[in-house]
Amino acid sequence: MTSAANERLSVVVEREIAYPPEKIWRALTQPHLIEDWLMKTDFKPVVGHSFKLSANWGAVDCQVRTLEPNKTLSYSWDAMGLESVVTWTLTPTSTGTHLRMEQVGFRPDQQQAYRGATAGWPRFFDGLEQVLARAD
Template identity: 55%
Template sequence: MTDSDVRCVTVEREISHPPEKIWRALTTRHLIEEWLMKNDFGLDLGHRFQLRGDWGHVDCEILDVDPGRSLSYTWNHAHDDPAYRLDSKVIFTLEPTAAGTLLRMEQVGFRPDQKQAFGGAKGGWKIHLENLEKVVATLD
């Protein structure tokens, strides 16, 4: 498989709050649980953590941290069936705007044969980021 075969889900959302608030929601365990999933998140480079749902879990590892600006981690879902195994990377970038912050989420690493996972991520991330915005709105 070449890089041109890899598919990416990208969701951008303008949020009317400063990057600092969004960063808190992206990097604080109890807040992550409110908008995404249960977790044992840690912000240290190389920290391994899991995101857990009723359907199972995703194994993650912190790859890059630029406080208040960007965060990336692996997003790997092991499965007995190779068609459902997912080895990907999630990247969040925050850019200050006049109205607040432009949040961009990219999930890179979908193979062409992973249409169901790709479609699920496209819809799922939109909902998760809507939930993140609701969480951010409750922060002081």
């Protein structure tokens, strides 16, 4: 039995997007596109690559954990005491792609970070969809 103190909270956002996985994958893995919807970054789609996501409030330290082109991508997301993992899963559908993002690792005492992620990720998804609408 796990104690409540060890339980980790996660944020999940799922959305049907009317573009093929290959197009969404580019927006998730090309630095100039990531910058348009998330943050400035030196991301490279290479397992083990360490990168930063930078915003006006500070930076997130990340490292690529898993990568399967057009299917799944995960990376650590460490900022201000939060040690978490973000995982993207792309599933083709008849009309495009089912995109799922899960961020795991919020401790019960990290409510501010948890609430920020809960509010922030849907906005990031909106930005991602805007990038997809104009990207080739």
